[in-house]
Amino acid sequence: MSLTGEFHKRTFHFGFDARTSRGAMKDKTSWFVRIWNTSAPGTTGLGECGPLPGLSIDDRPELEAVIRQGLEALEGVNHLSEAEVYSFVRDTIAVQFPSVRFAFETALLDLLHGGRRMIYENDFIRGKSIPINGLIWMGEEDFMLTQVRKKLEQGFRCIKLKVGGLDFEKECRILEKIRTVSPADTIIRLDANGAFDEQEALQKLNTLAAFSIQSIEQPVKPGSTLLESLCRASPIPIALDEELIGQEWQKRKLLEYIKPQYIVLKPTLHGGLYSCTEWIKVAEELNIGWWITSALESSIGLNAICQFTSNYTITTHQGLGTGQIYTDNILSPLEVGDGHIRYNAEGAWSASGL
Numbered sequence: 001m002s003l004t005g006e007f008h009k010r011t012f013h014f015g016f017d018a019r020t021s022r023g024a025m026k027d028k029t030s031w032f033v034r035i036w037n038t039s040a041p042g043t044t045g046l047g048e049c050g051p052l053p054g055l056s057i058d059d060r061p062e063l064e065a066v067i068r069q070g071l072e073a074l075e076g077v078n079h080l081s082e083a084e085v086y087s088f089v090r091d092t093i094a095v096q097f098p099s100v101r102f103a104f105e106t107a108l109l110d111l112l113h114g115g116r117r118m119i120y121e122n123d124f125i126r127g128k129s130i131p132i133n134g135l136i137w138m139g140e141e142d143f144m145l146t147q148v149r150k151k152l153e154q155g156f157r158c159i160k161l162k163v164g165g166l167d168f169e170k171e172c173r174i175l176e177k178i179r180t181v182s183p184a185d186t187i188i189r190l191d192a193n194g195a196f197d198e199q200e201a202l203q204k205l206n207t208l209a210a211f212s213i214q215s216i217e218q219p220v221k222p223g224s225t226l227l228e229s230l231c232r233a234s235p236i237p238i239a240l241d242e243e244l245i246g247q248e249w250q251k252r253k254l255l256e257y258i259k260p261q262y263i264v265l266k267p268t269l270h271g272g273l274y275s276c277t278e279w280i281k282v283a284e285e286l287n288i289g290w291w292i293t294s295a296l297e298s299s300i301g302l303n304a305i306c307q308f309t310s311n312y313t314i315t316t317h318q319g320l321g322t323g324q325i326y327t328d329n330i331l332s333p334l335e336v337g338d339g340h341i342r343y344n345a346e347g348a349w350s351a352s353g354l
Contacts, residue, residue, distance in 0.1 A: 090274065302322060303332060333346070
């Protein structure tokens with residue numbers, strides 16, 4: 001008796017051009033890792049490996065070889081506790097492959113809990129909802145404003161906009177109109193994906209501050225020598241995102257030096273679940289705020305991230321509202337309503353294509 005597994009890939013299609021400052025995406029591919037014990041082949045754990053093209057450090061040709069090596073390492077392993085799952089993954093999957101680590105962590109934890117897509121037994125799986133921001137995709141003015149109106153009608157009180165890909169003055173006009181049509185207490189977050197030129201970054205942040213922005217993610221490119229001084233001078237609190245990618249060895253050193261107001265964690269990009277617990281621990285010790293965001297995973301990965309998030313006391317809106325972006329997503333019990341995401345225990349998981 002021992003653990004074994006397999007994997008396959010599947011491409012999901014957006015219902016629109018998912019545009020950021022890095023360009024537009026029409027589809028996204030994920031690899032699904034399925035693990036079971038040979039003594040009980042009917043019970044399987046499922047994990048999703050979904051690196052973001054052009055951004056994830058493990059978006060490279062040897063990805064599938066690393067998944068195969070991880071499955072081969074299961075030979076002779078019969079059972080793993082939660083702590084042993086994390087140790088196995090850290091010892092087996094190189095740190096340069098965070099999305100593969102995430103897939104194996106979630107598949108093994110799912111198997112540990114009976115193969116029911118339950119990664120952790122906590123309040124989320126029992127129906128407690130998580131407040132989330134409504135994501136507004138980049139596009140022409142009418143397209144973005146239409147999205148904003150829909151999100152407000154759906155009960156969202158925190159919205160996040162991608163900026164940096166349009167003319168800056170046009171983006172400011174959009175923000176001005178959003179402030180006109182939205183309730184005064186609407187929280188606005190921005191995500192620049194590193195698009196601002198270093199020489200103009202502070203000037204743009206000063207201009208954007210007029211729209212009462214709660215935070216802005218990654219205003220300049222990762223590795224910019226300007227980022228540390230921007231975090232001190234910016235009138236808008238700065239959140240690190242891309243800056244954290246590939247920094248598994250120096251979490252404390254990085255945060256102590258840059259001193260951001262927030263960090264935004266994506267398990268697929270930032271080392272997996274266990275690594276994110278380390279990021280959170282260091283951030284809290286340094287009085288740095290944080291929230292967790294999905295990275296365009298399907299319902300499988302999003303479900304795991306929601307359950308992980310629910311292990312913590314949630315004090316702000318999380319970035320977990322991406323489940324409705326695909327026309328061919330996997331049917332799941334996840335539901336979004338009134339600015340929250342919840343797990344409906346009466347719902348069902350689709351087995352097709354998995």
